[in-house]
Amino acid sequence: MYKYIVRRLLVTIPVLIGVTIVISSVVYITPGNPARIALGSSATPEAIYALEQQMGLNRPPHIRYLDWMAGVVQGDLGESIRGGREVSAMIAERIVPTVELAVVAMIITLVIALPLGVISAVKQYTWVDNVSMLFAIFWISMPSFWLGLLLILVFSVRLDMFPISGLQGAILSVTWLSYIALPAIATGTRRAGLLTRMTRSSMLEVLNEDYIRTARGKGIGETAVIYTHAMKNAMIPIITLIGLQIPLIFSGTVVIETVFSWPGMGRLLVDAVTARNYPVVQGAVLIYAVIVVIANLAVDITYSYFDPRISYE
Known part of the structure; x- marks a missing residue:
């Protein structure tokens, strides 16, 4: 069991790296300038440029990503653009x-x-089953x-x-x-709606x-x-x-x-x-x-x- 857990954890490392790449890519292509948003619409171009320099927004995306990953490895997720608090x-x-x-x-x-799925399977095609499935469909359909x-x-x-x-x-x-x-x-x-239906289906099969x-x-x-x-x-x-x-x-x-x-x-x-x-x-x-x-x-x-x-x- 211990060896299996270690193997699974090692396999997840590339997965998490892939997640960080996707996150960074989406973040960098998202429209909007954080410096302009932070300073407001009345900010001058000079003030915006100075804040961009301070935030490191003018550096290439891959350099920012590598710097961020270096911090992640050390347990440092960076600082918030607003307020400067540690993330x-x-x-x-x-x-x-x-x-x-x-x-x-x-x-x-x-x-x-x-319980609802088990009861629904045991009481298949009865009013109990019908009411249970009605509630399940209602829960699934309701955002x-x-x-x-x-x-x-x-x-x-x-x-x-x-x-x-x-x-x-x-x-x-x-x-x-x-x-x-x-x-x-x-x-x-x-x-619960989806799990009720799965429990009923699995119990009926067994x-x-x-x-x-x-x-x-x-x-x-x-x-x-x-x-x-x-x-x-x-x-x-x-x-x-x-x-x-x-x-x-x-x-x-x-x-x-x-x-x-x-x-x-x-x-x-x-x-x-x-x-x-x-x-x-x-x-x-x-x-x-x-x-x-x-x-x-x-x-x-x-x-x-x-x-x-x-x-x-």
């Missing part, structure tokens, strides 16, 4: 709220999707930002049950839960296998058949989809954080793109890429628990 410090402040939101959203996804706005309108504006925006309180406190509830629901329910009929023929209880025999064997494709959902949840927080004014990395990234704050954009996207790599590695390792035939030696 790593800005990301460190924002990544915790984003991770909190993503984790709670994933918990909501799993709590809704797995997360639109669901977020509806939740704010109903539960914050009309019923005054939850705060409209922001984040306060210590983690797992009542105050913290009240602030994270709506953005986490808006993020997690859309993913429930028709011969060993399930054999287990039932031996007099094993239906609950044990479903959750001990069927569920474990149905988890491989479900885990694959969960692994794909993790980066999508993190990327989805970019929109949700804007809707709920959540102080996370997504909002930081949107503000940086708007201000053409290139170092912050590069640093934030790189961190997102690292999160995706770690999520995929965790999914691969989880496979061996549910399927003993998979070996990493």
